[in-house]
Amino acid sequence: MTDTETIEYDVVVLGAGPVGENVADRTRAAGLATAVVESELVGGECSYWACMPSKALLRPVIARADARRVPGLRRSVQGPLDTAAVLDHRDDYTSHWKDDGQVSWLAGIGAELHRGHGRLAGPRTVAVTGADGTERRLAARHAVAVCTGSRAALPDLPGLSDVKPWTSREATSARSVPGRLIVVGGGVVATEMATVWQALGARVTLLVRGKGLLPRMEPFAGELIAEALTEAGADLRTGTSVRSVTRGADGTVVAVTDGGDRIEADEILFATGRAPRTDDIGLHTVGLEPGSWLDVDDSLQVTGTNWLYAVGDVNHRALLTHQGKYQARIAGAAISARAAGVPILESDPWGAHAATADHHAVPQVVFTDPEAAAVGLSLAEAQQAGHRVRAVDVDLSSVAGAGLYADGYRGRARMVVDLEEEILRGMTLVGPGVGELIHSATIAVAGQVPLSRLWHAVPSYPTISEVWLRLLEAYRDN
Incomplete structure (x- = not known):
């Protein structure tokens, strides 16, 4: 040839x-x-620099966090994660980039x-x-x-290419833990990678241009994850943009914010969108x-x-x-x-x-601690689309299965109900382990299952899925 x-x-x-x-x-x-x-x-990207390595990194972090909330295990998992084992686990799932x-x-x-x-x-x-x-x-x-x-889409900052910032690729494939890490962004990549590297020992500063995290989900999702990241030791600053970034001869990154703050770190991750x-x-x-x-x-x-x-x-x-x-x-x-x-x-x-x-039933899970999962429209999106809707909220701590899953379980669920058709337009859940619940909501949204039929889909007791019963009760009784 x-x-x-x-x-x-x-x-x-x-x-x-x-x-x-x-x-x-x-x-x-x-x-x-x-x-x-x-x-x-x-x-492709998923196998080597996105879904697989990020979830391989996150799984030990989430498992330790869950274990710390279970009586009988709490004292056994107070030590640091075995960083080498976590990175080896990640490497196995990327087939060592082969x-x-x-x-x-x-x-x-x-x-x-x-x-x-x-x-x-x-x-x-x-x-x-x-x-x-x-x-x-x-x-x-x-x-x-x-x-x-x-x-990854990088912002137009002078000299940024000379800094050699992390994008999602470097964040999921790094060979060692930076002592200090600046994360710029408030979406899925930013929150997941802040969760990983904070848990592995980095001092994380999270700079978010908007008002909060995960702006495409219900506001409470970002609020609960922000609380958890802050409690874990991350420095979270909202309403903050990066004005300039430089890297010194000693390798130190210096980011200057629009408010004039000067932040030093060993690496900086820009998670500011895709192109x-x-x-x-x-x-x-x-x-x-x-x-x-x-x-x-x-x-x-x-x-x-x-x-x-x-x-x-x-x-x-x-x-x-x-x-x-x-x-x-x-x-x-x-x-x-x-x-x-x-x-x-x-x-x-x-x-x-x-x-x-893709039009009305897209599910997504954010694998932070706590997890956030959503499908369909948020309340604001449903209203903007012209639907006459009502939001029904339930505190997940009221569900028996949640209390068994973890002491002090914190979480929230919201279903967005179309009042004319009495079907779900969307569902959002935040809390440990909720990622495995989102497919049931996806079926309800994609199938446009009437709430009157969902009432007869009996959740197993005692599981977190009993939240479905609590949501339907709250809708029917109020």
């Missing part, structure tokens, strides 16, 4: 993270010849992997530049799926703007095209791995149906060709 030879496939997938892998899995299952292009590690297993999986489904940087080179064509500079062209008979994900990884993938060759989020319909086909798909973070519908994988299953089915000449959207009673969960 020469460097200029064009190889034909039915489908070319740009990006081999969980989203790209799932698109390829579905198209291969339908018998379509599929190529996957990856410039880094097969398995992708052999993921490559074998791709080969097992019959997809062909092309290593290198992939760029669109016109309609249905992808040019792949290898590490040695050679180029090959892949032509797609039916579809190209852009699954390149997102990257699409579309700036260098050849979008201009097909009339699209480089660096932009890509607009799609519910089959994940890019607006104005009949061959290009954008799946996962790049379409900005829901920047979560589980939602990206959900979209990938939809996109793979839609691509396969169109390739076979089968009408989509109406051809499957499961709605397998339309991603509708």
Whole structure:
């Protein structure tokens, strides 16, 4: 094969993270010849720098916190975490940043992997530049799926690149614990990484531009997590922006806030948002703007095209791995149906060709201590959407199962009820262990289950899930 030879496939997938892998899995299952292009590690951000390493780091932290709230265990877990063991546990879950297993999986489904940087080179064509500079062209008979994900977005601060700040990648892959860590941001990455590194011994200063943490959730979620971080020893400052950052010859980072405060640390993490990884993938060759989020319909086909798909973070519908994988299953089915000449959207009673969960039933768990979990709309979002709603709140400490789970259990649950249809528009829970409760709420929201039916879904006693009974009682009786 020469460097200029064009190889034909039915489908070319740009990006081999969980989203790209799932698109390829579905198209291969339908018998379509599929190529996957990856410039880094097969398995993507989630496997090596996001979901897996962050949760591997957090699990020992949360387990120790839970044990400290249980009689008979409290005295046994007062010492520090074994940092080396925690980091080794993280390394195991990232396969030590080697992708052999993921490559074998791709080969097992019959997809062909092309290593290198992939760029669109016109309609249905992808040019792949290898590490040695050679180029090959892949032509797609039916579809190209852009699954390149997102990257950390850094603020426009003079000299920031010279400081070499942490992003989510460095925060989840660091080899040692910094003595002092500044975390800039108040979202999921900021709160989770502040939780991890504070527990591992760093002195954490959390600088939040807004009024509180987790601004996309109900306000009480951020409030409870802020209380816990402060009690753990973190210095939390809200309404604070960073004006400048420098790193001295001794390696010390100095951040100056808009209020004039000067904060010193060993490392600084910016967790200030995400940007699409579309700036260098050849979008201009097909009339699209480089660096932009890509607009799609519910089959994940890019607006104005009949061959290009954008799946996962790049379409900005829901920047979560589980939602990206959900979209990938939809996109793979839609691509396969169109390739076979089968009408989509109406051809499957499961709605397998339309991603509708992204519109009203997106679940998310923040793995802090306490955990925060939410699905659907917050009260404010439901009101802004024009729904006539009512919020029903329950203190989780009133639930018998919560008291058994932990002494002094602190938590709160809220369901947002549509008063006209008497269904749930959203649910938020904060407290130890609530992440495992959110799927029941997701079913209720996605299925638009009437509250009158939920009344007959009896929660097991004594579990924290009995909060459902307390919420329904509070709605019915008031």
